[in-house]
Amino acid sequence: MKFExxxxxxxxxxxxxxxxxxxxxxxTSTFKQDAIGRDRGWEYSRSGNPTRKALEDCAAxxxxxxxxxxxxxxxxxxxxxxxxxxxxxxxxxGEDIYGGTYRLLEKxxxxxxxxxxYADLKNPENLKKKxxxxxxxxxxxSPANPLLSVCDLAAIAEICKKKKILxxxxxxxxxxxxxxxxxxxxxxxxxxxxxxxxGHSDVVGGLVVTSNEELGKRIKFYQNACGAIPGxxxxxxxxxxxxxxxxxxxxxxxxxxxxxxxxxxxxEALKVFFPGLPEHPGHxxxxxxxxxxxxxxxxxxxxxxxxAYEFTRRLRIFSLADSLGGVESxxxxxxxxxxxxxxxxxxxxRGINPGLVRLSVGIxxxxxxxxxxxxxxxxxxxxxxGHK
Numbered sequence: 001m002k003f004e005x006x007x008x009x010x011x012x013x014x015x016x017x018x019x020x021x022x023x024x025x026x027x028t029s030t031f032k033q034d035a036i037g038r039d040r041g042w043e044y045s046r047s048g049n050p051t052r053k054a055l056e057d058c059a060a061x062x063x064x065x066x067x068x069x070x071x072x073x074x075x076x077x078x079x080x081x082x083x084x085x086x087x088x089x090x091x092x093x094g095e096d097i098y099g100g101t102y103r104l105l106e107k108x109x110x111x112x113x114x115x116x117x118y119a120d121l122k123n124p125e126n127l128k129k130k131x132x133x134x135x136x137x138x139x140x141x142s143p144a145n146p147l148l149s150v151c152d153l154a155a156i157a158e159i160c161k162k163k164k165i166l167x168x169x170x171x172x173x174x175x176x177x178x179x180x181x182x183x184x185x186x187x188x189x190x191x192x193x194x195x196x197x198x199g200h201s202d203v204v205g206g207l208v209v210t211s212n213e214e215l216g217k218r219i220k221f222y223q224n225a226c227g228a229i230p231g232x233x234x235x236x237x238x239x240x241x242x243x244x245x246x247x248x249x250x251x252x253x254x255x256x257x258x259x260x261x262x263x264x265x266x267x268e269a270l271k272v273f274f275p276g277l278p279e280h281p282g283h284x285x286x287x288x289x290x291x292x293x294x295x296x297x298x299x300x301x302x303x304x305x306x307x308a309y310e311f312t313r314r315l316r317i318f319s320l321a322d323s324l325g326g327v328e329s330x331x332x333x334x335x336x337x338x339x340x341x342x343x344x345x346x347x348x349x350r351g352i353n354p355g356l357v358r359l360s361v362g363i364x365x366x367x368x369x370x371x372x373x374x375x376x377x378x379x380x381x382x383x384x385x386g387h388k
Contacts, residue, residue: 023051025233030043030044069219095120096144138165142174143294148273171191174294190206259370274293304355311377
């Protein structure tokens, strides 16, 4: 099946009992067994639920993997993958990652005896410099949050395979519509399905996909043992959102391009971060490994925090909010929102400067979105002269 068809049909066959074209919501905690040791494939909803299984099968198909696992949140999905590490192991993570991932590594994972290291993975050579004997996992995002940096997944995967190191790629920003990390050599793909896959800002969830049988068994064991699973209603909502992923991502990208080009010409914008722009450092890599550039745009506003505060306060269509990937447009201030868990020193080291604003570009009419940004800029009180 082609991708658009998989979105609607993978893991979602009509219900055998009733013929329902939608997967039923199996709102049950447990399942009747015919006799001791004789169940009908289902026992207890923490261990498995037909609605959740449909989502997991669909996610695996979209990423070209064999095994899919659904979790209660993106962070729960990340924790399941990091649980593959043993005390004394080390993980190397990209410097440009979600603040919640950094917090998980620093405040939770390190307590288990796992070492967390960081590298600028935009250049694969930087990974080689960080490698040690105890490194068992490389963790990256591409495009990354919040600076939209791009990693050469195939090059990094090649390094990892030579050293027998696992590679996990967070594909939340790109989605399987634009990119498939497993096909580029990654061992594991992670999604915050809260974002583009759900697509409507009405459900929280996470997904893990792999084609490695042994990894699949270990993640499945963790999922059941720790129980951070989505309820059937959350799984159903995510499945419903996935059905329209292709048409939504086309519009997200179209609008993101319009906004990136608009910002590029504004004197108030010191820098614009969008991999679709030719001057973006990762543009050529993105063209090579992606089928599009996504719907996220970040920019640095002249005037720092005060300018960002005034700009976001005057937006009317873009809502100032955490999260991303919904049909509605959102603005985010990473230093206080998504990356508040990093110290100021760590933020500045990673290029998360006081004027950084991240836009999750929705699927509204792009003329309205551009007018909203223009209105906010017109109220920009900083004195700006000349173009950057």
